[in-house]
Amino acid sequence: MITDIQNVWEARPGWGFADIQVGSLAILIFDFCITFQDEVHWIWSRPWNLIRVIFTISRYLPFVGSGLTAYAALRVSGPCPPSLAENSIVAAEGLLVIRTWAFWGKSKRLLIGLLTYSVVTVIAAVAVNVTPDHQFTDVSMIPGPCGFETSQNAAIVYAILGLFECVILILTAYKWFHDYQKFRSSIVTTFYGGSMLYMLCIIAITVTNVIVDAAFPIGFTNMFDTLQVVIHSVLASRILFHLRKSDSHVHETDVSLFVSAVRYEQPSQMETNEIRNEVGEV
Numbered sequence: 001m002i003t004d005i006q007n008v009w010e011a012r013p014g015w016g017f018a019d020i021q022v023g024s025l026a027i028l029i030f031d032f033c034i035t036f037q038d039e040v041h042w043i044w045s046r047p048w049n050l051i052r053v054i055f056t057i058s059r060y061l062p063f064v065g066s067g068l069t070a071y072a073a074l075r076v077s078g079p080c081p082p083s084l085a086e087n088s089i090v091a092a093e094g095l096l097v098i099r100t101w102a103f104w105g106k107s108k109r110l111l112i113g114l115l116t117y118s119v120v121t122v123i124a125a126v127a128v129n130v131t132p133d134h135q136f137t138d139v140s141m142i143p144g145p146c147g148f149e150t151s152q153n154a155a156i157v158y159a160i161l162g163l164f165e166c167v168i169l170i171l172t173a174y175k176w177f178h179d180y181q182k183f184r185s186s187i188v189t190t191f192y193g194g195s196m197l198y199m200l201c202i203i204a205i206t207v208t209n210v211i212v213d214a215a216f217p218i219g220f221t222n223m224f225d226t227l228q229v230v231i232h233s234v235l236a237s238r239i240l241f242h243l244r245k246s247d248s249h250v251h252e253t254d255v256s257l258f259v260s261a262v263r264y265e266q267p268s269q270m271e272t273n274e275i276r277n278e279v280g281e282v
Contacts, residue, residue, distance in 0.1 A: 017223055018073040024226040025066040031234045032063075035241065042244040051098055055240060058091035062233040069226050085229045089161070090122065092232035096168050096202075099195065099239050103175050110171075121164045125157045154221055155213035158228075162206040169199045191246040198235040198242075205231045 039059070046052060065084030097114045104110045131153055176192040205228050213221050 020223055021070040021073045021226050024230045025070045028062055028066055028230045038241045042241050054091050054094045058095055058233050059237050062088045062229045066226050085225050088229045089232050092236035095236040095240055100168050100171050121160055125160050128153050128156045152213055155210050158206055158209040165203050172196055194242050195239055198239050202235050
């Protein structure tokens with residue numbers, strides 16, 4: 001199978017590459033259109049802070065990077081665009097770190113651990129990325145003026161990223177099953193279950209890039225880089241929307257329980273506290 005793919009690539013350099021880049025940009029634009037109302041409601045109404053800055057970078061920088069990549073993949077001449085994939089992915093991962101920190105009740109120890117691990121991950125990825133690798137394809141096979149191929153070290157970089165994302169997923173799953181194993185609540189199930197589903201999708205595209213960069217012919221490297229950025233941006237933004245929507249629902253439930261307790265003169269403090277503690281405001 002791999003040999004057949006190599007033959008197709010040699011016969012038609014760049015086969016499918018432009019289509020995937022344009023398709024990835026279309027996914028980003030479509031998701032923006034259907035979630036713009038959520039952004040206005042859950043983001044624009046909040047003051048500017050570190051979370052909003054990271055969100056803005058994660059949300060809008062992929063439009064620039066994906067647009068330039070799609071344009072370069074379609075054109076036949078002119079200068080090559082700069083790569084913004086790394087910045088976009090780092091910003092999206094920052095939102096995931098903040099989300100995990102909120103899940104763990106804004107634990108300072110966890111935050112320090114995640115930030116330290118994030119720095120180590122970035123340093124390791126950069127070190128691997130700049131390590132010389134002579135497994136490049138012939139430059140004559142590179143379609144157009146811009147060579148989108150990279151060394152197969154990219155597979156290691158994506159593996160490092162995937163490991164980081166798995167740690168985030170494990171921390172979320174542990175918090176869910178450890179703290180709420182015997183607590184039945186649709187809020188908790190929707191809150192944690194939805195976030196874990198998004199994380200599994202993010203990990204899936206990362207694993208796909210690992211396989212493509214490691215096992216497929218060198219000409220196919222970077223083929224799904226734009227899709228990786230788009231998926232990170234789309235799902236990281238949705239996780240933040242989901243987080244704030246769940247937080248708002250918890251507060252509404254809290255007020256409803258309080259009103260009921262006053263009306264019937266039967267305070268339900270334990271139930272109120274359990275629901276309040278399910279979600280930390282971000």
